Amino acid sequence: MRRNGIVLLLLIAIPTAVWLRGRLLPVVEDDSLLNFVPPSADVRNAAIDETSQLTPELQRYFDPGDDFLPMAKPGPNDWLANNHEGGQTFKEFRQAEPNRPDQQRQVIYLVAIGEISERQSAQLEPLREFTEAYFTLETKLLPLLPLAEGAVPVRVNQNTQKPQMLAADLMRLLEKQLPDDAYCLLGITLSDLYSGSHSNWVFGQATLRTRVGVFSFARFDPAFFNDPIPADVDTLILRRSCRTLAHEISHMFGMHHCTFFTCVVNGSNNLAESDSRPMHACPVCLRKLHASIGFNPREREERLVGLYRQLRLDEEAVWVERRLERLKAVRL
Ligand SMILES: [Zn+2]
Numbered sequence: 001m002r003r004n005g006i007v008l009l010l011l012i013a014i015p016t017a018v019w020l021r022g023r024l025l026p027v028v029e030d031d032s033l034l035n036f037v038p039p040s041a042d043v044r045n046a047a048i049d050e051t052s053q054l055t056p057e058l059q060r061y062f063d064p065g066d067d068f069l070p071m072a073k074p075g076p077n078d079w080l081a082n083n084h085e086g087g088q089t090f091k092e093f094r095q096a097e098p099n100r101p102d103q104q105r106q107v108i109y110l111v112a113i114g115e116i117s118e119r120q121s122a123q124l125e126p127l128r129e130f131t132e133a134y135f136t137l138e139t140k141l142l143p144l145l146p147l148a149e150g151a152v153p154v155r156v157n158q159n160t161q162k163p164q165m166l167a168a169d170l171m172r173l174l175e176k177q178l179p180d181d182a183y184c185l186l187g188i189t190l191s192d193l194y195s196g197s198h199s200n201w202v203f204g205q206a207t208l209r210t211r212v213g214v215f216s217f218a219r220f221d222p223a224f225f226n227d228p229i230p231a232d233v234d235t236l237i238l239r240r241s242c243r244t245l246a247h248e249i250s251h252m253f254g255m256h257h258c259t260f261f262t263c264v265v266n267g268s269n270n271l272a273e274s275d276s277r278p279m280h281a282c283p284v285c286l287r288k289l290h291a292s293i294g295f296n297p298r299e300r301e302e303r304l305v306g307l308y309r310q311l312r313l314d315e316e317a318v319w320v321e322r323r324l325e326r327l328k329a330v331r332l
């Protein structure tokens with residue numbers, strides 16, 4: 001089994017989990033909480049690293065100002081109370097020599113796997129547009145990848161009594177589909193996912209090196225939990241999907257989970273924690289992305305604002321508009 005592509009999980013579940021109001025929450029004794037200490041401003045700034053040699057625009061772009069919230073102390077069921085992670089500074093990211101787009105591989109591909117509903121099918125093009133704007137790389141949708149019966153083993157989750165697939169099985173299929181010009185390929189499925197025998201479920205999973213990842217729409221729909229369906233359910237599902245997509249593709253740029261700021265690259269241990277994460281990357285993660293891709297900051301943000309307005313992701317649009325005002329402000 002391939003081990004070099006270290007797999008990072010957006011969400012893990014713990015065997016001693018209980019099902020509470022239809023959602024998985026791990027049982028954690030107070031004294032077993034991992035002792036995550038929120039990083040100080042000095043630690044956060046050191047993770048961003050020295051920016052004085054950059055252009056004034058980039059210095060403003062990577063200046064957290066008041067726009068980015070520091071990482072807070074996790075609650076007992078949150079990711080950092082259950083997973084020991086030290087974060088990855090910008091310098092450590094560079095030293096790891098992660099994959100980056102080059103002349104041969106510079107297209108991001110998305111592909112739906114197996115059966116997909118009309119609602120999710122209608123969201124594939126918005127997800128493609130979002131990916132293209134967020135990562136500033138050409139993004140293409142591949143034709144649906146059919147799953148022959150029995151192609152991937154299916155288990156029944158004991159809590160939900162719903163079928164689940166092993167994310168690694170789907171990623172093995174995706175590796176065979178990787179186009180020659182693909183920077184990476186992200187599979188999208190309606191099936192609920194898990195990551196191994198000790199895993200209850202995962203939102204998604206991606207590799208740092210082998211250019212494939214997968215995420216599931218399943219738990220983004222309140223219907224999965226038999227919850228009431230809000231009037232703006234399509235926007236809710238789209239927002240959750242965009243956030244998870246940005247998270248998983250960030251892993252495929254070699255980013256570890258972020259522990260410095262509240263950020264799209266933070267790990268999440270449950271749906272409520274995931275919903276509390278922003279769509280944007282913090283200055284540490286943004287600098288990593290910029291070092292890999294080299295986009296124009298203002299062009300990226302202006303395109304994102306337009307797309308967020310078009311997709312009715314208004315909270316995200318307001319945030320980026322404020323950010324753009326600061327980018328344009330003459331301060332340096
Ligand atoms: Zn993750």
Ligand SMILES: [Zn+2]
Binds near residue numbers: 261262263264283285
């Ligand atoms: Zn971050």
